[in-house]
Amino acid sequence: MNLLLSRSQSGYKLFKLLPLRFGRGVIFNLHAEVEFTPEERDLLRKYHLEDARINDGKFWPPLRESIAPALIATIISMIPIVLVLGLVSSILGIGLPIYWLLFLVFLGWLFAHFWDNYDNLRIIDLMNGGRTFRCDGVVSLIRREYDMERACIFIRQVLESARHWHDREAIAVPALSREDARKVILTASPI
Incomplete structure (x- = not known):
C-alpha cells in the first residue's frame, strides 16, 4: 500500500x-x-x-461551525430579499412571509456550509x-x-x-486479581 x-x-x-x-x-x-x-x-x-x-x-462539530457563517450569509442575503419582497408586496398589496423565507435561506446556507465541512x-x-x-x-x-x-x-x-x-484466533484471557475484577465489574469497561 x-x-x-x-x-x-x-x-x-x-x-x-x-x-x-x-x-x-x-x-x-x-x-x-x-x-x-x-x-x-x-x-x-x-x-x-x-x-x-x-x-x-462526526456530525455535530461541523454543524456547530456552520451556524455563524450561515447567519452572516443570511444577513447579507436579507438586504436584497427584503427589498425585492417589499417592492413586490407593495405592488401587489399583499404581505409576504419574509421571516419564513429568511429562515429557509438560513437553512440553505447552513446546509451548504455544513456539506462543505462534513x-x-x-x-x-x-x-x-x-x-x-x-x-x-x-x-x-x-x-x-x-x-x-x-x-x-x-x-x-x-x-x-x-x-x-x-x-x-486464540486469545489468552488472564485471570484478574480480586481488586482488578471489582474495577472491571464496577466500571463495566476493560481496564
Missing part, C-alpha cells in the same frame, strides 16, 4: 462566498490517492471494505483516482496530510487483520 499525496495552490481569493469562507488568503489543494497491491484489492473486494468509512464522520471519507474515495481536499491554510494542509497518513495506517491494520479473518 502506498499513499500518494500531491499538493497545489489556488490563487488569492478576495471574497469567496460559497462555501462561506470570507477574507483573503491562499487556498491549498491536497490530492490523496492510495495504491493497493493486488492482494490488498482482493481483500477489499472479498470483505466489501471499499465502502467502509475511514474517518469518524467529511465522510470512504476507502473507495482514495482508490479510484483519489480525492482532492481544499485546505484554507498551511496548518489545515498539514493536518489533512497527517489525517491521511493516519487513515492509511488504520486501513493497513484492517487489511492485516482481514488476512486472518477466516482463521481461528
Whole structure:
C-alpha cells in the first residue's frame, strides 16, 4: 500500500462566498490517492471494505461551525430579499412571509456550509483516482496530510487483520486479581 499525496495552490481569493469562507488568503489543494497491491484489492473486494468509512464522520462539530457563517450569509442575503419582497408586496398589496423565507435561506446556507465541512471519507474515495481536499491554510494542509497518513495506517491494520479473518484466533484471557475484577465489574469497561 502506498499513499500518494500531491499538493497545489489556488490563487488569492478576495471574497469567496460559497462555501462561506470570507477574507483573503491562499487556498491549498491536497490530492490523496492510495495504491493497493493486488492482494490488498482482493481483500477489499472479498470483505466489501471499499465502502467502509475511514474517518469518524462526526456530525455535530461541523454543524456547530456552520451556524455563524450561515447567519452572516443570511444577513447579507436579507438586504436584497427584503427589498425585492417589499417592492413586490407593495405592488401587489399583499404581505409576504419574509421571516419564513429568511429562515429557509438560513437553512440553505447552513446546509451548504455544513456539506462543505462534513467529511465522510470512504476507502473507495482514495482508490479510484483519489480525492482532492481544499485546505484554507498551511496548518489545515498539514493536518489533512497527517489525517491521511493516519487513515492509511488504520486501513493497513484492517487489511492485516482481514488476512486472518477466516482463521481461528486464540486469545489468552488472564485471570484478574480480586481488586482488578471489582474495577472491571464496577466500571463495566476493560481496564
